[in-house]
Structure formats: structure tokens, C-alpha cells
Amino acid sequence: MTGALLFDMDGTLIDSEPMWHDEMRVFARRHRIEWTADDAHWTTGRPMVDWAERMRERGVTMDTTSVIATVAGAVAELVRDEVPWLPGSLALLERVAAAGIPAALITNASAANAQAMLEAAPEGALRFAVSADDVERSKPDPEPYALAIRRLGADASASIAFEDSGSGARSATAAGARLWFLTTQLIASPVPAERTIATLADVDPDELFAALG
Template identity: 35%
Template structure:
């Protein structure tokens, strides 16, 4: 199988949001600390880092263990409301993210948002973009199993396939900054790129690591998919 300008092997890019597209982690950490301290507890940076990339209900359980005397749903709603307020004041875009989004858009590559944030917050971020870059969103409140489970990514691929039955996981690339997110993407089978931000990502032969999205283009992403198909063809030839 060969890539041509009219039929690129890369068909879709699946974007994580918090820490990859936008730098909202400081907003979440501040909201978590304020909530824990309001209930008489303490919240350390190390505790906050353990929640990066995790499903919100998982985080709510950790906050309950830290002394927050609220139901899990109320914790999620409280944190999300505070983060949304901050995002409405200023969207903290990650370096290079919007430029890569625009290049993918110009190249005709489909994009979807795959985030553990819930729909209201994700909508605020997406609506602040100048163009409809994202075809759809898979959010934390629309899946049964949050990251690091692969459900969110598998759901995104199935939605993409509704309009393109020939699309497979091998035509898709996921961009992630956290261990739970990268674990979910790898487990789904999509080509995975890790862009470490708040927490380091362990080396993994199943994942490509980029220091930043600055200067990255649709062609760079496409080469990762080309490499997977080349490797698959070599394996078929050896059998």
C-alpha cells in the first residue's frame, strides 16, 4: 500500500484536550486545592499530578479520600464550573496546537476531540477556535469507561467509520500528554504520539514522543501512519 497526495494513509487525528490542546491543568489543580482546603484538608502537587489525564469520577473519589465531603457528581460539577470560568476568561492554548490543527484542516485530515473533560467544558474550548476543526467530541460524560481504558478512542474510531467504512485504527493518530491518555490510545491500537507536559511519559516502543507540537505539520503526523503501514507490509511479506 502506497500513500498518494489524493489518498493519504493518515485519515484522522484524535486530540486529547487538557494538557495537549490546552494547558488547563493549572486551572484543575487550583480548583482541586481550593475544594480540598475548603473542607479542611491539604492538597499537594504530587496528589494533583496523580489525577492528570484520569477520568473525573476517579478524581472525585481521590478528593473524597482527601477529605472532601461531597458526592462524586457534585465534586465533578464544582471543579468543572471553576475551570470553565477560567477558560472563558482565557483559553490557554498549548504551543503549536492551533497551528497543527489548522495545517491538518488545510490538508483535509479529519479531527476529533477525545477528552475526559465533560461536554460543557469541551464545548467552551472548541467554540473558541476560529474554524470548525473538530468533527465531533468524545467526552468523559459519554463513555462508560474513562482513560486509561481505550473505550473513548475506540468510540471515536467507530464514529469516524460511519462516514468512511474503509477507515481503520491504523489510519488514525492520537495526540496525548498523560500516562492514562497514552495508555488508552495505545490500548485502542491507534498510532500514538506522546507530548509530555505536566508529567513525564515513560519510553514505550508503541509510542512516538515529541517534545512539543511547535513546528509539527500534517506531513509529520502522516509519516507516522506511513511507517505503520510500511512495517505491517514488511511483516506480511515475511509470513
């Protein structure tokens, strides 16, 4: 088996965190609950059920699934309307597709958000997505990355995961993947990373593909 490429979505491929934060604030105002900037920052990289439950604790009467579906659906529509690509991400995905490198999307977001990303990506770049709806335990548990690696038929120790959050970094490394950490959210990875980069624009595709072996 050979290695594969494993891409997180929010903060790695696209700059959608501000969209999530905005839609959470809109939702909170509609339901007349407090939702601060600190709350928004706290959600980054966390399973969606965590922030949905916090909203319910503050007075939202909808069930957890409906809270998630409402906010996630609004973000998915925004991404479909205009993809907020981060520097270098679209160009790298185009090279991945052209080279036929096995790659997948691994995200704590919903299946709707993952599908919007798959539709936006160059054809053949991302073979499938593993979303929160596909696993019992989201990041930081290793299950999402382990599932993606297994479905790709790849060797975990030869695969490279691109992550920008602490929970994502822990998930990828716990699954046995090599970590290339992006500093879009944090100044450094909370777990050892093979490389630390600012954005995917800092990645040389030829060097990356050679590193897969």
C-alpha cells in the same frame, strides 16, 4: 477507510493542568480538607471520578457528581475567558481545518470542558468531542478512543493520537491507534510511541497529513 487525528486536551492542546490544580486547591480549602501538590500531580490523566472520590474520602460531603461539576465548571469558565494554548496547537488545528482532515477531541474531562475546547478551536478543526460523560470507562480504557475512531469512520491502525499522559497513551494504543507522545507531563511514554515530541510546534503538518495515508 483512512486515518484520522485524535487529540487529547489537557497537556496536549492547552496548558490547563495548572488551572485544574488551582481549582482543586480552591475547592479543598473551601471544604476544609487536605489537598497537597502530590495529590494534584496524582490526578493528571486520571478519570475525574478518582480524584472526586479521594476528596470525599477526606471529608467532602457533596456527592461525586457535584464535586466534579463544581471543579470542572470552574476550569471550563477559565478556558472560555482565555484559552491557554500550548505551542503549535492552535496553528496545527488551523491547518487541520483548512485541509479538512477528520479529527476529534478525546478527553477524560467533562462535557462542559470539552465544549469549551470545541468553541475555542478553529471552525471545522474538531468534529466532535468524546468526554468522560460519553463513555462508561474513561482512559486508560480504550473505550474513548475506540468510540471516536468509530464515529469518524476511520481506520484505527492509520489514525494518529496525540497524548501526554500514561493513561491516555494506554487508551489510544489499546484502541489500535498510532501514538505520538508529547513530553509536557512525562519524559517518555510508558507504552511504545511512534514519535515523541515536546509540543505540537514540533509537528510538520504536511508530514503529519501524509503519514495518515
